[in-house]
Amino acid sequence: MQVFEKNGMHIHYREDGDPNGAPLVFSNSLGTDMRLWDQIMPLLPQGLRIIRYDMRGHGLTDCPDAPYSMGALISDIEALLDHLEVRNSLFVGLSIGGMIAQGLATKRLDLIRAMVLSNTAAKIATPAIWQDRIDSIRAEGIGPVSVATMSRWFSPQMYSTAAMSPWQNMLCATRPDGYIGCAHAISGTDFMTTTSALRLPVMGIAGDHDSSTPPDLVRETLDLIPGSSFHIIRGAGHLPCVEQPAEFAHLLSDFIRATGHI
Secondary structure: OEEEEEOOEEEEEEEEEOOOOEEEEEEOOOOOOHHHHHHHHHHOOOOEEEEEEOOOOOOOOOOOOOOOOHHHHHHHHHHHHHHOOOOOEEEEEEOHHHHHHHHHHHHOOOOEEEEEEEOOOOOOOOHHHHHHHHHHHHHHOHHHHHHHHHHHHOOOOOOOOHHHHHHHHHHHHOOHHHHHHHHHHHHOOOOHHHHOOOOOOEEEEEEOOOOOOOHHHHHHHHOOOOOOEEEEEOOOOOOHHHHOHHHHHHHHHHHHHHOOOO
8 A cells, every 4th residue: 555644644546557657647536536447457558657546535545624625635636746756747537536637737737748637627516516415415424415426427328237336335435524525625616717728738538428527518628728639438427437448548548649648
């Protein structure tokens, strides 16, 4: 287990691949941990230095009391990458991970030379929607919320099948303060202006069955960044790297090669 301490908070991370390779960094979604990316790992090009981590309140990383700010989440990965002496990474962020990517690129462009924004946006939902979810979790726990979440995470083909169960279990195992803390961070974030100022290679990915960040919302954010590309993965909801790992890995591998990252 690899752990980095930042101001008394322990951040769990993992490195795979070639330690001298070009860095490829993954940031996962709300309610998941670094296992989100397991299925695409063996499908990626060889020779990369692959870095995954659990954001605060998730997985094996410490869970400070809620709420969290988006600035704190960005600072966490910034500190980890500085600790690992990473520069010029290709950063892949899904959902809140994609918001973290946008904020980090705005703050520290030396850390990111290209990024993939998957199932994310510069602004996701409204503060009222997030407050309703926060209130529900405080009153009843994550269990009841997880049922509705699964319908947003997965396509009809996967919903209610045995393959969905581990992901619902992962969500339900998320500590309430971790989920609530990150929900506050998303609620308070609007990167429309700052993301529109970014100038780096960017690829966007959406799932055609994603009702959390529908394709049109993802495309709206990609349209803010000149020269970006956009792809829809069919037969996938909010987590296309889970439902369609081969297609996700194919798109990512092509982008890695197109940006000269290997």
